Amino acid sequence: MQLKVQPIDIKVGKYKVVLNSIDAKELGVIEGDRVRVRNHESLTAIVDFTEDMIPPGMIGVYHELQQKLNKQWTETVEVTPASRPKSARLIRKIMDRQILTKDEIYEIVRGIVDESLSDIELSAFITSTYINDLTDDETEWLTRAMIDTGEKIEFDSHPIMDKHSIGGVPGNKISLLIVPIVAANGLLIPKTSSRAITGAGGTADLMEVLAPVDFSASEIKEMTEKVGGVLVWGGGTNIAPADDKLIKIEYPLKVDPHSQLLASIMAKKGAVGADHVVMDIPMGAGTKIPDIKTGRKLSRDLINLGERLGMTVECALTYGSSPVGRTVGPALEVREAFRVLESMEGPNSLIEKSTVIAGMMLEMGGIAGKGNGQELAMETLKNGKALEKMKQIIEVQGGDPGVTSADIIIGEHSIQLFAPTNGYILEFDNKRIVEIARIAGAPADKGAGVVIHKKRGEPVKKNEPVLTIYSEKKWKLDNAIKSAQLNLPIVVEGMLIERVPTYREL
Numbered sequence: 036m037q038l039k040v041q042p043i044d045i046k047v048g049k050y051k052v053v054l055n056s057i058d059a060k061e062l063g064v065i066e067g068d069r070v071r072v073r074n075h076e077s078l079t080a081i082v083d084f085t086e087d088m089i090p091p092g093m094i095g096v097y098h099e100l101q102q103k104l105n106k107q108w109t110e111t112v113e114v115t116p117a118s119r120p121k122s123a124r125l126i127r128k129i130m131d132r133q134i135l136t137k138d139e140i141y142e143i144v145r146g147i148v149d150e151s152l153s154d155i156e157l158s159a160f161i162t163s164t165y166i167n168d169l170t171d172d173e174t175e176w177l178t179r180a181m182i183d184t185g186e187k188i189e190f191d192s193h194p195i196m197d198k199h200s201i202g203g204v205p206g207n208k209i210s211l212l213i214v215p216i217v218a219a220n221g222l223l224i225p226k227t228s229s230r231a232i233t234g235a236g237g238t239a240d241l242m243e244v245l246a247p248v249d250f251s252a253s254e255i256k257e258m259t260e261k262v263g264g265v266l267v268w269g270g271g272t273n274i275a276p277a278d279d280k281l282i283k284i285e286y287p288l289k290v291d292p293h294s295q296l297l298a299s300i301m302a303k304k305g306a307v308g309a310d311h312v313v314m315d316i317p318m319g320a321g322t323k324i325p326d327i328k329t330g331r332k333l334s335r336d337l338i339n340l341g342e343r344l345g346m347t348v349e350c351a352l353t354y355g356s357s358p359v360g361r362t363v364g365p366a367l368e369v370r371e372a373f374r375v376l377e378s379m380e381g382p383n384s385l386i387e388k389s390t391v392i393a394g395m396m397l398e399m400g401g402i403a404g405k406g407n408g409q410e411l412a413m414e415t416l417k418n419g420k421a422l423e424k425m426k427q428i429i430e431v432q433g434g435d436p437g438v439t440s441a442d443i444i445i446g447e448h449s450i451q452l453f454a455p456t457n458g459y460i461l462e463f464d465n466k467r468i469v470e471i472a473r474i475a476g477a478p479a480d481k482g483a484g485v486v487i488h489k490k491r492g493e494p495v496k497k498n499e500p501v502l503t504i505y506s507e508k509k510w511k512l513d514n515a516i517k518s519a520q521l522n523l524p525i526v527v528e529g530m531l532i533e534r535v536p537t538y539r540e541l
Contacts, residue, residue: 036062038094039111046098048280049150050080053095054114059084062116067153069117072096074110078103079117081153099150122146123156129163137176144180147277157284161292169294175343177294181302186252186273188225188307190260195308196224196396199300200315201333202234203322205469206358206487209315210238210266211372211425212389213396216415218263219424222400225259225307227269232286235472235484236365239268244369244443244481246434255307262427275302291323293336301340311347311399313392317355321465327352347399351392356465357491360385363468364477364484366445367505373440376422390416446475446482446505448512452519454495458528463491467524468502475506475515482507489525501525 036058043053052070054062059082064070068082072094080100089095094114096104104112122143128135135143143160146152152160169177196217200207210226217224228238228248239248249271250258258265270279278299285291304312314337318324324333334350341348360382362371375381375389393415394408403411415421430436468485476483486503489495504519506512 036114037111038114039092041089041093041095042101043095043097044101048099048283049097049153050078050100050103051083051097052080052100052114053083053085053089053097055089055091055093056084056086057091058094058114062114064116067155069119071113071115071117072100072104073113073115074104076104079120079151120146120151122152126156126160126163129160129167129169132167134170135173135176137172140173140176141180141183144177144184144277147280148184154284157281158288161281161284161288161290161295164294165290165292168292171339171343174294174297174340178298178301178305178340178344181275181277181298182305185276185306188252188256188274190223190225190256190308192223192260193308194222194310194400196222196311196400197226197304197307197309198224198313198315198392198396199304200317201296201300201323202317203324204317204353204355204357204359205235205363205465205472206360206368207315207317208236208238208241208360208362208368208372208385209389209392211241211369212375212385212416212421213393214264214266215376215421215425215428216389216393216412217396217400218428219415219420220397220400220402220411222263222396222402223259224264224396225255226264226266227255227272227274227303227307228266229269231478232282233469235363235469235477236368237478238266239270240365240478240481241369241372242266242432243268244365245438246429246432248432250432258431262431263424264428265432266428267432269303274306275299278302297336297340300337301344301346304346305344309346311396312341312349313395313399314348314350315353315388315392316350317353319354319356322355324355349395349399351395353388357384357463358465358468358487359388361487361490362484363472363487364475364505365481366443367482367484367486370440370443370445373438373443375416376425377440379417386413386416444482446480446484446507446512448507448509449503449505450512450516451500452502452504452516452523453498454489454501454527456497456527458495460489460491460493460495460501460525461528462526464524467519467522471502471504471515471519471524474511474518475504476508476511480507480511483511495527501527 390412393412398408426436
């Protein structure tokens with residue numbers, strides 16, 4: 036069928052076209068089917084339907100397909116039905132609890148990367164692996180396929196260090212201390228990080244307060260070799276691109292299949308050439324890992340997958356029921372971390388966690404003896420070498436190396452929440468703290484967030500501040516305080532929660 040092209044300048048992340056339902060019926064295709072679009076070049080695209088947006092005799096072509104075809108849009112194209120890709124058919128095998136071969140796993144990952152799988156088919160893949168977990172072999176092949184279908188960084192010298200937190204605890208700004216500590220001791224640490232999806236600030240969001248974070252794989256290698264470490268956004272590269280596409284589908288489904296969690300973490304580490312990796316696994320109420328048994332199981336699986344990939348992995352099971360430090364939100368967290376680098380002034384939870392994990396990496400990298408890593412990490416903070424290295428990292432990434440904690444700008448609008456009575460902080464809701472910070476504007480508004488004056492177990496007096504909310508915009512602050520007042524994120528021991536009945540009749 037010959038159809039005239041109508042461009043649709045919208046990015047959808049896949050090769051997609053829109054057909055009028057009359058033409059679709061004539062072609063014998065339904066929504067989600069594929070068609071071949073031919074002119075000087077032939078490409079397969081996923082079909083959407085419309086009754087009125089595209090008239091009969093025309094085909095709507097989204098941005099990605101426009102770019103690929105590179106046509107003058109007065110032309111016509113030939114459109115014919117196409118079969119589903121093999122990768123789509125293989126997903127049915129996982130549903131049927133059949134074991135896939137290495138080649139079949141690679142076929143699915145290629146289908147994810149080249150956009151030939153629809154969102155519905157990706158959802159089926161994620162759901163089926165959530166219900167029917169992949170074997171150790173399949174998980175290894177999935178990880179290797181995710182590495183091999185993207186860019187890889189190959190360093191000339193080793194070892195290459197890396198760390199990863201599985202998330203779930205707010206204020207986890209430790210990479211801002213760990214990376215300069217490790218790099219200051221002569222090890223290479225190309226730290227690629229994510230932006231926040233549900234949180235108030237990923238490491239990339241935080242580092243962006245200080246310097247650009249969007250770099251190519253070759254730039255990451257060059258900068259790391261020059262100063263020893265970087266803190267950059269992994270999404271700016273083509274490293275393990277299948278991972279980002281899967282996360283996009285997992286988020287609305289609110290599922291995180293175990294095998295894909297493992298592959299997601301380890302593919303990013305393998306792609307940057309890491310030899311030694313420390314995994315931070317926060318545990319406790321409000322985190323992804325509810326108890327130590329679950330944490331140990333995840334640790335064993337990560338260590339096992341690391342061995343299969345030629346990486347040494349150690350895991351740190353950490354306390355996650357309370358925020359790390361006392362700030363949540365990009366600029367607030369950066370300022371808190373910078374004060375530690377400048378003068379060791381800061382919360383013990385931040386200093387302790389950062390130096391423990393940095394110490395593990397120094398021991399793994401052969402810089403410190405067994406059991407002496409944290410001491411060396413602490414000394415690197417105290418003697419100013421970590422601060423000097425952080426300035427070098429900021430400069431190589433295009434930021435101002437002369438920046439100080441006092442220069443970091445936070446939201447101009449703020450309001451405090453006060454304790455209603457004397458007592459102790461009995462309950463502390465991490466998720467609500469993050470939710471309030473996001474309503475205030477974080478992470479998009481770098482100056483938005485929450486300062487925590489009192490944490491779980493600490494004494495508090497009536498009318499003493501327990502939280503301060505910051506925002507760059509007054510209306511966002513108003514929304515945040517309304518949310519906080521509607522559902523308080525803290526409970527003070529001794530608070531009257533409810534009186535039932537209000538009075539007693541005699």
